[in-house]
Amino acid sequence: MKIHEYQGKELFRAAGVPVLEGHMVTTPEEAEAAYEKLGGKIAVVKAQIHAGGRGKGNIIDNPDQKGVVLCKSADEAKAAAAGLLGKKLVTIQTGPEGQTVGKVFVEAGCDIARELYLGIVVDRVTCKPVLMVSTEGGVEIEKVAEETPELIHKEAFDPAIGLEAFQVRKLCKKLGIEGPAAKSAFKFMTAMCRFFIDYDCALAEVNPLVITGSGEMIALDAKITFDENAMFRHTDLESLRDLSEEEESEIRAGKAGLSYVKLEGNIACLVNGAGLAMSTMDIIKYHGGEPANFLDVGGGANAAQVTEAFRILLSDKNCKGVLVNIFGGIARCTTIASALIEASKEVGFTVPLVVRLEGTEVEEGRKMLEESDVDVITAVDLTDAAKKIVAATA
């Protein structure tokens, strides 16, 4: 689960990670008032969307309106908010259609001496949380990782203990931080690592991380993703979820316990298991088709879930055909077959339907489909299924 920058900074403040004062607003008038509240010198108006690259991104059809605007007067703050709110912002991470800006964050300016990068993830190789820092702040960190990986410094830490003092010293040495800034860095880095563990983050990223003229380390951005699997022990964080940032059909799928990602093609697929679902997309493409989605109905799929899955697939206007590929393990072929028959009665299939069943209770499942009046093209294996759906939708 992702949250907005302003929400992340509220959590940072509570956790002892230094941030600047700021206010989230939803109208240009509020932005004007927020500017005054911050003392009326310099403020930054920042679009709040769940995507990075906002500073370089701009509003669709208005290349001069950037996602992050430095303002020197209340009028400028008001104008910046007016230029962003309700408009679609396009960044390197949003795709060409952009994302609508519903909120902006008006934040105090500060005297920036240096811009750095800081990120924390769980490293799959060492199986430990890892703090990464770099002198290359404020730019695309993916680019740094690819072109100059030696400029990214890493320290793994024990979740029970957190970052040790010597690890901060090592990182400060590599970043060229000394004096009062080193003291501030210790406070900042240890608090960030503690925050990562306490909130079960999947990603916590601060880019840029700045050092002010007086040697204070401050988070100028906050990009946080929580581990969905750990939300049961953070029920208070649910209120931070912004559903307007998510694809409608993906929210619907999430509610039904389905794992769904919408894609651009026209062959919808319904599969059990993530690996098989990805492979089904692969084999559709291998035989010349384009998958319309990734959909994993999961191991324990029941009739209600599968029916909802068909509703979601068929509501996609691009959908020209559906491929059902089930290898029953926990999920039984009979469950899928009866759900398919139910769904057909309820939503009606107006597009070709190719079904490939294998695994638990396969004979019974196939028989149910044969005896029903659903118009099904049956397939004997994966290749057969892919070829038939590609032919039927060509």
Added chain:
Amino acid sequence: MSILVDKNTKVICQGITGNAGKFHAMGCRDYGTQLVGGVTPGKGGQNVEGMPVFDTVEEAVQQTGADATMIFVPPPFTADAILEAVDAGIRIIAAITEGVPVIDMVRVYEKVKASNSILIGPNCPGLITPGECKIGIMPGYIHTPGKIGVMSRSGTLTYEAVWQTSNLKLGQSTCVGLGGDPIVGTNYIDLFKLYQEDDQTEAILMIGEIGGSAEEEAAAYVKEHVTKPVAAFIAGRTAPPGKRMGHAGAIISGGKGTAEEKVAALEDAGIVVAPSPAEMGEAVLKAIKQA
């Protein structure tokens, strides 16, 4: 021989009184696995379909001599259940549960590595030595005793691979579902070591997917240490970037994780890579012929 489990393995089920635990424990017993009991805290003394239920794993081990467990407890309690099994000295721990927090697994991984236990999963279908011992949720009938070692990060895709090797009359020595989570107890390299030493295993099929760098590391290991024929498949060639892989994840592995890079690393190590998921069995045949 086979790896990890065989007809002598004595298995308990943690979470045997729950729906999924009971259903699959009985499925394993029906397959022929030596199921000797189950554990559910607070329900010791009961029995499930003739199987004794214990309050603790320690007690279950003392009373039954169990050396393997399959875990079906809900995600908030899975880490604790694994640690309890490690503490009781269980040799093979298969954690089937899906949805365990990653931070929990950081702690568990350290403890497991410092012990003599082997953890398979979590978020996996389990493991099976066909005809001898099934621990997990895979449909037993698709397997046949044979000579291919199969390992995978994905559940149903493993069934697909097993089915193909069964239809080609190759059969399987032992099949292991490693699990789809970022941190799992056992990785490809751990199993390559075991398959390489196992007499029954004549060739190895490895099924990977996009994300992380486990497949690249496995490829490097195979190049140096594995003399048996190896075939592979990578799922997710058409998956869009960014949807499953976080940005920082891509950073930590230095930009690794795409299907193209994984396939290139595997082919460089002399591994036969199946171009489509329908050709995993064929790829194994090809690898054997090449050897």
